[in-house]
Amino acid sequence: MEDFSKLFSELEDCNENEQKEKIEEMNRYMNNMNTEKLYLIFTTKIYNEIDKMIEEKKLSLENAILLLKLLGYWKILKDLLFLDCENTSLCKKIEKKIIDEEKKKEGRNEKKLVDLCECHTSLSCLFPPELLSICVSCLLNAARKKEENEKAQKDVEMALLSLISIYKFNDKGRELFLDEIKDIIKYHQEHCNLTRLAYQSIWKFLMERLYSQRELEGVIENELHFAREATREMEELVECVNWKRKEEEGEKEMKDVIVLRRWLDEVNNYLCSSPSWKEKHIELVGGVVQVFHAAKDNRPAIRDKCIYSFGTAVRKRDVNVDILLRKGVVDAVLEILQATLTDYVLANCICFLGELCKRLNGKMGVMFYEARRIETKRKVFERTEEEGYEDIIMSYHEILPDLEEKFEFLQMSKYSSDYLLSL
Incomplete structure (x- = not known):
């Protein structure tokens, strides 16, 4: 943190090229900072100082934009979106520049407009209504680039990551731009032109609308194939992450781990919002089990998200318990009970077991042949005795x-004690 502050304080005494070098060095420091240290950076103070340097012409607008975009990138990537500076003069200044650039009938600089929109996400999640349509349209257009070179991929990644923050706390006046979103997702499915973070971000942007836009369910499930895509992405990420590396205090969180964690959030949201259990959910839950086994020893935060998704799955009234058994969900929950758990995770495990017991006892859920129910129940209770x-x-x-x-x-639920006694 001290090194970052020192570099920042030196900006006003440097020429433009030296400023760029220091900003890139600041970016490298942020890459290695944990969330606690990043909290100390994203304060009103730093944005006020940037604004002051711009006014005093000690920091060029070009370099200010570069710095703000990098600050926004790490702020969004590490989910620090609630740290808003929307009341700063710098935020108001950026908002005015966006509107002024958009109003130009001739000579509008599209790249500058994209940069300004991305800068705004560094400052605030609360976009005024007049900015929503401008910024969403602008960022989606930037994200529709078809080039597959590294620079284009980074530009698209930043545009899509910025979209996440725009809608984090804003429900009024939003537009969906569904055709543009579908175009980005489908093109990637055919050509693989997006980074993993960019692809997850466009899905997150779409999935957060599922609760308020129920008509999107068919598009997400049948046209864009969320279950298939999420399962594949999780399987590939499991292979990319170095799971032997422990999640120690102060260690930076690798980007692949962040992306995997976000896929798990979307999987849980998807399971929550789906009104009924579907065949395509089977492989999706199997993918979560695979993540669980990879993460259980050294990544408790990832492991606990898996447990939460298992609880969401078993609460589906028409879920087939036999599938949860065959896919290893039951084993995963039983296994984790041997670990040191937070109260929240333990409560989710007990909740899972209680829901499971009700289904095995035929009290609720999908009805299947009695012989099959008894056999599944026997297998589950044998597992509880084996280890x-x-x-x-x-x-x-x-x-x-x-x-x-x-x-x-x-x-x-009032069932947890009943489950424990039923053993």
Whole structure:
């Protein structure tokens, strides 16, 4: 952090080329910072100082844009979007420049407009209504570049990453631009022209509309094939990540890990929003199981997201428990009970087991042949006995009242104690 601050303080005493070099060096420092250190950077103070240097002509607009884009990149990548500086004079200045550039009938600089829109995401997620349509249209157009060279890929990645922040907290006045989004996704499916982060970002931009735009479900499932694409991306990312590397304090989070974590978020959102269990969900859940086994030892944050998705899957009223057993979901939940867990993750595991028990006892969910239900139930309970899981589960009985008081989803169900006793 000290090195970053030193470089920043030296900007006003450098010429334009030296400023670019220092900004690139600052970018390298941010690449190696953990989230806690990045928190210390994204303050109103740094943006006010940038604004002051621009006004005093100690920092060129070109270099200010470069710095703001890099700050925005790391802010969005590390999910620090709630750190807003929308009331700073710099933010107002950028907003005015965007509107002025857009209004030009002749000589409008499209690249400058894209740069300004991306700068705004460094400052705020709260776009005024008059900026929403301008920025979304501008960034989507930038993201539709067909070139596959490295520079074009980086430009497209930044444009799509910036789109995520625009809609983070804004529901009013938004437009979907569905045709443009479909075009970007389909072109990548045919030509693989996007980076992993860029591809995940355009999906995230679309998926966040599923809750309020139910008519998108058919497009997402049948036309753009979310389950297939998410499963494939997760499988490829599992192979890319160095899972032996421990998630130690202060260690930078690799981009592939960030992208994988975001795919898991979208998988869970997809399972939550789908009204019923579908055949295509089977491989999707199998992909999450694969991530779980890769992450369980050294990446607890990823592992816990997998557990949460398992709980979402088992709560589907028409889910086939036999599939969850065959795909290894039940084994994964039982296995994780041997680890040291936070109360939240433990509550999700117990929630999963309770829902599972209700289905195995025929109290709810899809109806299937009685012989099959009994056989599946036998297999599940044999698993709980094989590795001593029964004793582990029973050991949590004493803390159940505290968990049910702490977590509403356990309070409402009133089944967790019944499950433990049914063993």
